[in-house]
Amino acid sequence: MSAVSDYRRREESVTMSSESAGMGETHELLTLNIGPHHPATHGVLRLIATLEGEVVRDIKPIIGYVHTGIEKTAEQKPYWKVIPVVERMDYLSYYFNAMAYCGAVETLLGIEVPPRAQYLRVLHLELNRIMSHLVWLGTSALDLGAMSMFWYCFRERETILDLFEMSSGQRMHTRYFQVGGVIEDIPVGFAQKVRQFIDAMPSRADQYADLLEKNEILLSRLRDTCVLDEQTLLGLGVTGPLLRAAGNPWDLRKAAPYSSYDHFDFKIPVGTVGDNYDRFRVRHAELYESTKIIGQALDGLPEGPHIVADRKVALPPRHELATSMEALIHHFKLVTEGFRVPEGECYYPIECPRGELGCFVRSDGSAKPARVHMRDPSFINLQAAAPMVKDAYIADLIATLAMVDPVLGGVDR
């Protein structure tokens, strides 16, 4: 038998180990394939669901359809060329991917990031958080049948993408964060545009709530569905809004502040019972909190450099290249070989819109990382989907999947 048909045969014979036999003459379990191409899976996620009538008894996620070997690719590139590669993992939170990676490399290098760069990072991270939550809210509401929410959410998302384009030249995968700071200072007029956005955002979020909170269909589909308690979630490694919805206020921005998060005054929204409604409310409330952080970051934006002065790590300013031989040499060395990082290992966790995003970097002393691993929250949180939807209706499976908010680019990497 050839390798290919052998593969097809094995694929067809995927067994459901938890299937209970002996359902009697009138009942039997139905195994249903959902995906990988299905709009409600928010990406290329395939689920094998075992149904008893309309009730889900078990699901098995099958992933890897968009596995691109980013971690392997990262090992082939100098440190600074890895940034655009890791940004493409979780394609809705590219600033967070870059932040986790840069933070890990900076720790290994022992670099202190200038205060202005830290604030600019926070500003962009929180804009990104709002953007990510808006995509989640729009597509989730679409899954639940609320078409118009999608357009409203994407309207605000466009504003944020325009802001990203203004500060970095790109709408997505901006490569704005560098090892040691950010690539350049914010342009003239950017702060004013951000202020316009954060002035409008809370009332827009109110409008979303008005549209959804009084919608009987949405409420009955979310309330008291697919509850999972805090202890189970912790055992499964779940972090982020899903854990906070169950009442645990764990947020790395408060618990272990990085990049000056301790300078800002914000609250951590938590839920009470941990059902789908709490998951929805927690993320919705985070829209307001992120807006508050952005305002404070703009108000308190310190003066000073936007990147470290260490020329062994950061590129020299463009104008120096015409006059300084030393700057030209540094530029040449950085662009051709890249900087070297002392031997060591580092795990740098940050709070991404979906939970703890940890970047593990091992350096062997050369100009290329010996290992880059991303602990992506989507990958870990997806494990909680099966216990959540067990013994729930298949319609709730779709709602729960939307509330888990896995980004398949991050799951498969």
Next chain:
Amino acid sequence: MPDASGLDALVEQLDEVHAGSVLAASHANGRAEIQIAPASNVAVLQWLYGQGYSFLASLHGLDYYPHEPRLGVIYELLDMKQVDRVSVKARVTTDEPRIASVVGIWPGADFPERELYDMFGVQFDGHPDLRRILMPEDYEGHPQRRDFPVGGEPVLFTHNERDGYGADR
């Protein structure tokens, strides 16, 4: 992170309870790391769980090629109450890449252990469903190993099921 003296105290206690389990301990870049014997991983992690490090933040692997033992399995543990992290590392050889599964302590170790098996070929004894997770089921080799070449690998498409690659492999 426990500071250097806190790590020493932790390692001392650990060595009393499970003698011979600790191979080395290091404190660098603000990260406390305990290297343990792979045979005692479940006992050590269970003990650390009892000490408050009850959240498995991350489980990942790496390849120390050309140094032996080549494969590393790293458990990043987190104490949410004290906001304290400790890394536990076990190194296994490529000849016998076996280590006990920790799914019994943390059900969330399921996917990461499958990923490690997929990418590095580490066998987790006691894992309920140890299959490849990101690579195709019929894939040969473990691509994250450092001696695994990059590129030049034939891709499986439906149209070359009939002829060409894969037909008579």
